[in-house]
Amino acid sequence: MVKKINNKIKIDYENCILENSLLQIKNKKNVNNLELIEAWLIDINPIDSPKVLGLIKGLSTNDKRSLLHLKRLQRFGEQLTVILCSTDYLEESEILSSLETQSFTYNNLRTKKVPHHCPGTKELSLKWSREYWPIIWKGNPNDQILNDVKLDINIVKEHLNQIAEESNRTTGETLPIITSIVDPNTNEIVAISKDNRASHPLHHSVMRCIDAVSEKEKEKKQKNQNYDTHYLCNGFHVYTTHEPCSMCSMALIHSRISRLIYLTASPSTGALDPESGDGHTIHDHSLLNSSFEVWKWVGSDHYRLPSLKEEVNA
Amino acid sequence: MADLERHKGFMKYALKLANNALHNNEVPVACVFVYKNQVISYGMNNTNDSLSGITHAEFRGINIIWSKLQSMTPTPGIALQDIFKEIDLYVTVEPCVMCASALKQIGIRNVYFGCGNERFGGNGSCLKINQDSTTSENNYKSYPGIYRKEAIILLRDFYTHENTKAPVPKEKKNRILKKDEFPPLIWSNYINEMDFKNFFGVDKLWAFEQNLDLDDEINNDILDSQNINIDDIIEWSNQPLPGLNKRRKT
Numbered sequence: 001m002v003k004k005i006n007n008k009i010k011i012d013y014e015n016c017i018l019e020n021s022l023l024q025i026k027n028k029k030n031v032n033n034l035e036l037i038e039a040w041l042i043d044i045n046p047i048d049s050p051k052v053l054g055l056i057k058g059l060s061t062n063d064k065r066s067l068l069h070l071k072r073l074q075r076f077g078e079q080l081t082v083i084l085c086s087t088d089y090l091e092e093s094e095i096l097s098s099l100e101t102q103s104f105t106y107n108n109l110r111t112k113k114v115p116h117h118c119p120g121t122k123e124l125s126l127k128w129s130r131e132y133w134p135i136i137w138k139g140n141p142n143d144q145i146l147n148d149v150k151l152d153i154n155i156v157k158e159h160l161n162q163i164a165e166e167s168n169r170t171t172g173e174t175l176p177i178i179t180s181i182v183d184p185n186t187n188e189i190v191a192i193s194k195d196n197r198a199s200h201p202l203h204h205s206v207m208r209c210i211d212a213v214s215e216k217e218k219e220k221k222q223k224n225q226n227y228d229t230h231y232l233c234n235g236f237h238v239y240t241t242h243e244p245c246s247m248c249s250m251a252l253i254h255s256r257i258s259r260l261i262y263l264t265a266s267p268s269t270g271a272l273d274p275e276s277g278d279g280h281t282i283h284d285h286s287l288l289n290s291s292f293e294v295w296k297w298v299g300s301d302h303y304r305l306p307s308l309k310e311e312v313n314a
Numbered sequence: 315m316a317d318l319e320r321h322k323g324f325m326k327y328a329l330k331l332a333n334n335a336l337h338n339n340e341v342p343v344a345c346v347f348v349y350k351n352q353v354i355s356y357g358m359n360n361t362n363d364s365l366s367g368i369t370h371a372e373f374r375g376i377n378i379i380w381s382k383l384q385s386m387t388p389t390p391g392i393a394l395q396d397i398f399k400e401i402d403l404y405v406t407v408e409p410c411v412m413c414a415s416a417l418k419q420i421g422i423r424n425v426y427f428g429c430g431n432e433r434f435g436g437n438g439s440c441l442k443i444n445q446d447s448t449t450s451e452n453n454y455k456s457y458p459g460i461y462r463k464e465a466i467i468l469l470r471d472f473y474t475h476e477n478t479k480a481p482v483p484k485e486k487k488n489r490i491l492k493k494d495e496f497p498p499l500i501w502s503n504y505i506n507e508m509d510f511k512n513f514f515g516v517d518k519l520w521a522f523e524q525n526l527d528l529d530d531e532i533n534n535d536i537l538d539s540q541n542i543n544i545d546d547i548i549e550w551s552n553q554p555l556p557g558l559n560k561r562r563k564t
Contacts, residue, residue, distance in 0.1 A: 200380055201395060202416050207368065214366035221365070232367045246443055247419065250412035250434065254367035269448050271415075278446040282411065287440040289433040313419055313449060 004147050013143050019153040021299030022261065024146065025273050027281040031120045031142070034128060035286060036113040037065055038087040040095050043079045048104035052082050055102055063089040069118040069141065071134040079107075083133070087111055116286075117141065149293070155187055156261060157301065159239040164263065164303035166192065167241045173198040176306040177314050179205040179240040181213055181233060181257075190236065191216065195314075204314065206240060206248035210255050232256050241305055242314035243270035243296070249282035252292060259293040263303050269313045318514065321426055324348050324404040325460045326536060327547055329428070331358050331371075332406045332468050334542040338363075342468040345371045345405035346547065347379060349397070350557060353550045355379045371405060372413040376420060378551050386555065397555070398422055406465040408458065408504075411436035414443035418452045425456040428465030430503065438504035457513055458504045462527055463496055464536050493532065498525035 009018055016024035044052055056072060065086035074081045084095065092109075099106060114133040118141040119125055125137045138144065163178040170176045180192040191212035196203040210233060217229045233255040240262045244252070249271040252260060260272070260283065270276030272283055272294050283292045297303065308314070324346055331344030335358040347355040357375030361367055379401070383394045398421040403409075406428045409417060414436025417425065425437060425444065436443040437456035444454050474491050501510060501522045510522045521528050535541060 200377075201420055202373070202376065210368055211366065214364060217365045229365055232365070245415060245419075246436075246441075246446075246448065247412050247415035250410060250415065250436070251368045253434070254361075254410075254412060256367065271448075277448045280441055280446075282441075285440070288411070311449070313415075 004143075007147055009149065009151055009153075011146050013140075013146060016142065016146065017298065018146065018149060018151060018295070019299070021153060021297060021301075022151070022156070022295040023298045024142075025281075025283075025294040025296055026142075027284040027286075028274055031117070032124055034119075035116040036132070037116045038111045039065075039067065039114050040084040040087060040090065041081055041108075041110050041112050042084060042099070042106040043076075043081050043108045044104060044106050046075075046078075046080050049073060049080060049082075051102065051104045052106075055098070056082070056084060059085040059089070059098070065089065065116070067114075069135055070114055071136055074134060083112075083114065150184075156239075157299075159189070159237075160261065160263060160297060160303055162189075163192070163239050163241050164305060166194070167305050170194060170306065175312065175314075176308060177205045177240070177242050179209040179238060181209050182237045182239065184235065184237050184259075190233075202247070204245070204248050206238070206244050207251055209238075210251055213255075234258075237261070240314075242266050242308065243272055243276055245269050245313035246271040246277075246280060246282060247313070249280075250288075253282060253288060253290050256290065257292050259295070261295045261297065263297045264305060264308075265296065266310075266312075266314045268310045320351075321404070321457075321460055324353065324402075325406070325426065325428065327353060327356070328404045328406050329461060329464055329468070329536045330541055331356055331544055331547065332465070333537065333539075334544050335359055336468055336472055337539065337542050342472050343371050343405070343407045345375050345403055347375050347401050347403055349401045349555060352556050353547060354382070354401070354553075354555055355551050356544075356547050368412065370410065370413050372403065372409055372417060375403070376416065379555075382555050395421060402426065404460075406461075406468065407431050408435040408437050408439055408456070410434040411441050411443055414441075418444060418449055418454065421452045422454050424454055426460050427456065427458055428460055429462045429469070430458060430499075455509060456504055457509075458501065459499055459521070459528055461533065461536065462499060463529075463532050466496060467491070467493055467532070467537055496527070499527055500525050 010020060011018055063085045065088055067083060070083060072083050115128045115135060118135055119128060120140050122137055125135045129135045159180060159182060163180055166178040167176040175195040177195040181190045183190055191209050193205045193209035193212055195205040196208060213233055220227045221229055235258045237259040238252060238257050242264050243262050243266040265273055265276055267276055271280045274281050283294045327346045328344050332342040335344055336342035340362055341359040344358040346353045355375045355378040357371035359371050360369045400423060402424045403422055404426045408427045408431040410431060411434055430439045432439050434440055444456050470491055507522060511519060518528060
């Protein structure tokens, strides 16, 4: 985590734009809607709090529900009440067995509903704290999300340049939709794919690109049985010319990518921007099981793309 | 509504495929596609073996149909893809958002499924892709609840074992397979009362109103570990589409 003041990336917190070029696409509706998740609570003796904090540290590395926005300890009379982890992460038998191995005593293991995230305003934060469980207010949480983004704008431009060029090279029946999947650790392109729906209606560029990544992994595995395959597209970055349709957006959720950057919105068929299509924001939807970052290019370098009919599912 | 037994018959094939997938260490989700009252294609989830998160049953089924279509003589004036307007899908679990969208883009007629998919269902559990305004000329109806308990039991059986492919495998030693408790079936997430009545019959409306299953009994024959032979389904999938001519080689 970088302190805001030390961050070298230029961040426009108000408009959610990085380096004057990348607009954050997110579900703007849900930040101030209260969502509750269930967490495990215990009561402890204050003297044991260092030990308990050690246990919490271990638990929170694997707990997919981040509880960092909550105060972990709350004093009630002689005792401290502590949040351990979410009930989604550990079932009762599992939390019991991890408590068994600890060298502190505790009472009253129970569940409690707590706010899933920090709201966007201080007033709401105070209200939820009173009604459910104390929230740590450090300003609008999206500011922290923006501040934590790791980004090299020149590398982004290189990848965008490449897909834009490929898009302009498409001919005939091929739609000018191009997608590349990049490993952010090496900045190497793992796969780059064109749209091919002329030969199969579902061969959109995103789908083909995901297929190409798994084909590559299978080949490597065939050559070397000891090869440790990469889990799906876990952590990869995706660059695509057009905002993807609902099929492709969900395919990217299934593939566990961490970031998508696109050049052009698909106002009728897109499934990411709240203003596009049905406003599904599939990458940032509380009911779906996973999420990824999405950025739309709004920079001054203009990537010209061939035209595409609005009704096309990109 | 008199057709319910026919729909259940097709769903039994999908469950047999799912049972087969379970015994091959894949997520037990499977489907058959039906055209002119015949099974013409099938699919099983294959995400573990294929190292890809998107090789869902529906896609594999669509691909079989698509390659059959490639070898057919096109009827003048009718696009190959139009044939999907007469094809129905029977799938053990509600299609995910990706598959729901794929089925819409390809123009499926109707979808029948067993249990909902609360983590990423696209026919009503999380999103209602089949009824949204994108490509709405292809909107389709989706009917839940056909052998729902059997579909759930197969999934539970799988998830009592560990998914060792996940980056942080979750230990599931203490999990046992429950066969007597089921969550309520919230029909209205998937279809409205009118569609329910038209399809299942007004005499079944109690199920819709009380969020109950159509059947109390569990069909254990379907779940039997012997019930995994899928040779007949594979054979039907190898046949050309009924009523269409095979393209002459020139």
